Structures are given as C-alpha cells and as structure tokens.
Amino acid sequence: MELLAQILSSGIAVGMIYAVIAFGFQLTFSTSGTLNFGQGEALMLGALVGLTCVDTLGMNYWLMIPVVCLFGMIQGGFVELIGVRPAIKIKSEFGWIMSTIALGIIFKNVAENIWGRDALPFPSPLPMEPMTFLGANILPMEILVVVGALVMMLLVEFFNRKTIYGKAVVATANDRDAAGLMGINTSMVITFSYALSSLTAAFAGVLIAPLTLTGATMGGALGLKAFAVAIIGGLSSGLGIIVGGLILGIVETATGFYISTGYKDVPGLILLLLVLAYKPSGLFGKSAIKKV
Numbered sequence: 628m629e630l631l632a633q634i635l636s637s638g639i640a641v642g643m644i645y646a647v648i649a650f651g652f653q654l655t656f657s658t659s660g661t662l663n664f665g666q667g668e669a670l671m672l673g674a675l676v677g678l679t680c681v682d683t684l685g686m687n688y689w690l691m692i693p694v695v696c697l698f699g700m701i702q703g704g705f706v707e708l709i710g711v712r713p714a715i716k717i718k719s720e721f722g723w724i725m726s727t728i729a730l731g732i733i734f735k736n737v738a739e740n741i742w743g744r745d746a747l748p749f750p751s752p753l754p755m756e757p758m759t760f761l762g763a764n765i766l767p768m769e770i771l772v773v774v775g776a777l778v779m780m781l782l783v784e785f786f787n788r789k790t791i792y793g794k795a796v797v798a799t800a801n802d803r804d805a806a807g808l809m810g811i812n813t814s815m816v817i818t819f820s821y822a823l824s825s826l827t828a829a830f831a832g833v834l835i836a837p838l839t840l841t842g843a844t845m846g847g848a849l850g851l852k853a854f855a856v857a858i859i860g861g862l863s864s865g866l867g868i869i870v871g872g873l874i875l876g877i878v879e880t881a882t883g884f885y886i887s888t889g890y891k892d893v894p895g896l897i898l899l900l901l902v903l904a905y906k907p908s909g910l911f912g913k914s915a916i917k918k919v
Contacts, residue, residue, distance in 0.1 A: 629762030634880050636760070640769035640838075642876020643776040647831045648853035649860070649868045650780055651824035656862045657800035658813075658820040661711055661723045663703070665731025666828050667850020671843060672734060673699050673829025674836040675742050678749050688752035688833075695833050696826050703825025706730055707818045715817070731850075738843035746840035753837075772834050779830055783823065784865065796820060852892075855899045861909025870911065874898070 648670060652662050663669070673695045680691040710730050714722030753771060757764035787793035798806040799816040807813045832846075839845070852875065860871025875895045883891040902909060 630884065632761040632763035634884055635877060636763045636765050636769065638877030638880035639873060640772045640876070641880060642856075642872040642874070643773045643869075644831055644835050644849070644872075645853050645856045645875055646869050646872025647776040647779055647834075648828050648849060649857040649872060650783070650865070651827045652854060652857040653862050653865065653868055654783070654820045654824045654827070655817075656857075658796060658803070659711070659715060659817045661715070662727070662854075663706055663711075663821060663824055664724060664727040664854075665706060665734060665850070666824065666853060667846030667848070668731040668734040668738075669699060669702055669706075669825040669828035669846070670832040670835075670849055671738060671846030672702060673832030674749065674841045674845065675738055675832075675843070676829070677833040677836060678742075678747060678841050681750060688750075692830065692833060695829050699826040699829025700822040702734075702829070703822040704818050706825065707821035711817070711821065712814070731846075735843055735846070742843060744843060746842040746845075749833075749836035749839075749841045751837035766838070768837050772838070775834050776831070779827055780865065780869070783827070792819075852895065855895055858909060859899060859902050861911040864909065864911035867909050867911025871909070 648666055651666050651669075655661055655663055676698050677691050677695045680686040680694055681688055686694070706727060710726030711723045714726060751768055753767040755766065755768070757766050759765075785793075787797050795806070795811045796816055796819065798809070798811055799813050803813050806816075835849075853872075856871040856875050857868060858871075859874065860867030860869070875898070878894045878898065879891045882894050
C-alpha cells in the first residue's frame, strides 16, 4: 500500500504538469483548429526566464511568476503572428505545423546560446524535505505543482465563462464564421488563444523547474508527452485533458517502479496508438462530422 501511494502521488504530480501543457493545445485548437508544436519550448523558455529572474536578478519566486506569465503571452502571440497567421490566411493545412516546429527549434537554439547547454538547478521556494502521507513521501513542491496546475486551468475556465472577452473566445471556438459576422475580431481571438496557451506552458515551466534541472532541452520530451495527453483525453474536452494527464503520469511512474525507468515512456505511447486506432477523437472528445 505504501508503494501504491508513492506511485499515485508521484504520478499525479507528473500528470498534472502534462495536463496544464496539454491544456494549451486545447486552447489553440478550439479557436483556430491549429496546434503549437513548440509548446514544449514555451515551457523551457518560461523556466529559463524564471531562473534568470530568481538567480540573477534576485527576484522573489512568487513575484517572478507574473513576469514569466507575461513573457509567455508575448512569446505565444509572436508565434501566432509569425508562424500561424500566414498559414491560416492562405488556408495551408500543413504550413502552421512546419512553422511552429521551426520556431520551436529556433527558440531552443537561442536558449542554448543565451543560457548554455548545461542543465541548471532551479532554487525551490519551498522546503525540499519530503512529507509523509499514507506511507508515501511527498515533496511540498509536488503539492504546489498539482494545486498550481488546477488553479491555472480553473482561472482560464472562469475567464471563458464569466467575462465578455472569454465569451468571445468561446464564440470563436464554437463557430468562427458566425463570431466574425457578430463583430468579433476572430484574428485577435486566435492570437490571444496562442498567448494564453504559451502563458500556461511558461507557468508550468516554473512549477516543474524546482523539481528537475532546467535547460534548453527540457521542453522537447514534455511537449511531446503533453501532445500525447491531449490526443488521449480529447482536444475538445477539458476534463479529458486532466484525466489523460493523470493516466499518463501514473502509468509512467508505475512502469518506472515495477519494470524499468528505461521503459517508462513505452506504455503511454502504446496507449496513444490504441486511442488513435480506435477512438481518434480521444477518450472524452466528441467526433466532428465535416461536410465536403
């Protein structure tokens, strides 16, 4: 039971990080039908900018978070403006894919030149001594990761449901053409969705950074796994994103405990293949009928 509690606690913490990054995929897909395949690099840049604020500028961790979130919004808006909008204008099915991948590679190279290629430690704002709960050792930062990820997603949901600008985002997601006819600037809404998407990734970066090493290569694997979570849970379902993240996080952790850490990525990828084969819309996603 103690081992099971340890697997669940560690898996939930990892899974919530995947979920908050995957939530960014859902934000852009719902408004424009596109995805930012440089989402992992947005997380990486957020973590490195946060490290500079805390380690070099001496900024408090909690005061650093709004700065990183603002940086994430600017970076996401830049990606949409440079890489996605031109492809949408010419109705290129694959232009935005290659553009976001290319920008992700550029961001990674820029980060390597600014911060170097070595992995850097990120100072933790909370004690690193584990607490014991039901026999499991849980770090205070792992609790912060889960709480922070849930709060971020709830805030975005509140924004979408209770504010006039959020309702414009929802209207664009439901029917972009109708929203445009009602006077909503759908181009600005799509830009905002990319900005919000990168904000969530940058926020996830500073959440996970104290639990791991920070570096220019940290975003690649996390971005790929978050994409797998988005596909498994369903790009049209916020609940599916959370459940998909928890499933992948717990399965990975269990595999690392019971088999080998070298195989921990395999079960998640097998699950992804099964979902793509038998339920392409995701476990909680809705199938869309497209008339041609």
